[in-house]
Amino acid sequence: MTALDAPAPTEPSQPPIADPSPGDAGPAEGRSWLGIAERVGRTVLRWSVLVVCTLAVFSAFLVARGAEPLAVLESMWTTSFGTRDAFGETLLRSTPILMAALATAAPARAGLFNLGGQGQLLLGAIGAIVVANWLDGGAGTVVTLVSMGLGGMAFGAAWAAIPAVLKVVTRTNEAISSLLLNYIAALIVTWLCFGPWKDPTSLGQAYSRKLTGPESLPIVWGQRVNIGIVVALLAAVVVWVLLRHTTWGFKLWVLGGNPSAARRAGLAVGGLSIAAMVAGGALAGLGGMLEVAGTEGRLRPELLAGVGFIGFLASWLAKHDPLRAILASVLLGAIAVGGSGLKITAGLSGAAVNILMALVLFAVLGWGTRPEGANDR
Amino acid sequence: VVNGVSARSADGNARIHDVTFLVQPGELVGIAGVSGNGQRELLDAVLGVLPLEQGEIHIGGTDLGRGGRPRRALDAGAVVVPEDPVNDAVVGGLVILEHLALNGQRLPTRGPRIDWRAVRDSVAERDVAERLNLAPLGRQVSTLSGGNIQRVVLTRTFLVDDPTLVVAAYPSRGLDIASVRATQQLLLERRAAGSGVLVLSEDLDELLALADRIVVLHHGSVAGIVEPSSTDRQEIGKLMIQGAAA
DSSP states (O other): OOGGGSOOOSSOOOOOTTOOOOOOOOHHHHHSHHHHHHHHHHHHHHHHHHHHHHHHHHHHHHHHTTOOHHHHHHHHHIIIIISHHHHHHHHHHHHHHHHHHHHHHHHHHTTOOOOOHHHHHHHHHHHHHHHHHHHTTOSOHHHHHHHHHHHHHHHHHHHHHHHHHHHHHHOOOHHHHHHHHHHHHHHHHHHHHHTTTOOTTSTTOOOOOOOOGGGSOOEEETTTEETHHHHHHHHHHHHHHHHHHSHHHHHHHHHHHOHHHHHHTTOOHHHHHHHHHHHHHHHHHHHHHHIIIIISOSOOTTTTTTHHHHHHHHHHHTTTOHHHHHHHHHHHHHHHHHHTTHHHHHSOOGGGHHHHHHHHHHIIIIISOOSSOGGGO | OEEEEEEEOTTSSOEEEEEEEOOOTTOEEEEEOOTTSSHHHHHHHHHTOSBEEEEEEEETTEEOTTBOOHHHHHHTTEEEEOSOHHHHTOOTTOBHHHHHHOSSSOOOEETTEEOHHHHHHHHHTSSHHHHTTOOOTTSBGGGSOHHHHHHHHHHHHHTSSSOSEEEEESTTTTOOHHHHHHHHHHHHHHHHTTOEEEEEOSOHHHHHHHOSEEEEEETTEEEEEEOGGGOOHHHHHHHHHHGGGO
């Protein structure tokens, strides 16, 4: 059979960077009903086993700590999804996680490890407040919020540009440099909260003034859920479209899949690398703005603590697919919210849910990776 | 034009030194040498991948400068069959159609998207894919055998119209007899159409059959430049093994 005997795909396949292993299932097999049914069956079976095993290991941990597993899991479920407000809290917690996941996913498509989502979130929050302070309530709600979003994106992008440029110019490992920048960002936030931005009415507490009026995101659901979750979902869709259906996205796929091939094909490897990291930083920066203008309302030293890293996990859980990252972020957000009830129901530290997060990550990355190639996605 | 070029591989372990030769339009020049004597470095220097320590390379009048910028060589009209297609051309997960777009030319676009129809039309309008017995365009390249991967990189190279320079490293590697003949015929057609053709090969019979001149590399330097009509395998073999001292 020659090249023109078989129809070519109307759109190119999209390879997962983390899963370049060759497979033997061709496109024809992937399109047949039998093949689809077999794949769905295998997927359901695999994920069922994963869920059961993960919960079994976590339950063993709970038993070892003297807790009743079923009661704890039921409590976590109720805390995360049991009521309208509970689900709202899960959505609120998921919003910055999703933005941090997107900040990981875009660079990952270019083969880059952005571990600096935490710092980029914080710089985004700072950028948003800088703009809010500059406008000083003198603009309407839309102008103010859009400007704050752009400010957050600019600050996050600039923060991400540092490891990107270092990577391209000096070949510094971007994972290390972006990770270390998180600590600098946290120190900047602390300095601002204790210093120039300290709210004079805080009675000694270290935080900035409360963002109010046009500086606050409108509530769209229940008592607390603001429009930030909508923005985050839109961002995920936009990133998905960019990565899957644009020339830029294709170039990132090539770069992430084989940098040598990308270079020899004449792609601007350095420029693409910087662009991918900067785009990731901008997304995280927007996430920081959404948090500070929405849920938190002000800058605190503990703002978004650990969220950047949870977002990193979410991206890996989703294999850097922006749409899957939505589900991964809600899952991890739910686990994080569910952990808040552990102290009361089981006498456990809320940090115990970190074990569940780790188990989920290990399960998905360790056992959930399919042996097939990318072509049967 | 490759004039007095010295370059070193990225790891610094291999280098070419003071290499000079000329590939005229409508001429096919072979590069012979025992594997590991600088062929890859020469290829990378001509493509602009390796920065030059000294010397200069011109492709169709375009000076590649200090090298290190493949885009410059590609924009000057160079097309390349890489020495190691698996490591230098295959992108995991992409299908053949997508690889055909990565031929060094500007990606065909329609708005913000790649114009895949244009890529398919480019294949359909030419007989290269049939002549090389290319696998279906929807196949994952990472699932192909070495020979079929070679067909992919050959096809994408020969899909480019009127290149200034065709650089083909071991073009017949992994192919069956029919595909070898088709490949050699395509190289000769490019030469006849006025392109300069540079072929790296360890197959002396292939070089003797195709080349107008053969540059023999030994330890990264030019051991000799011979014409097939006035030499034989033994003489080239001696140059390959013993260098200019032969």
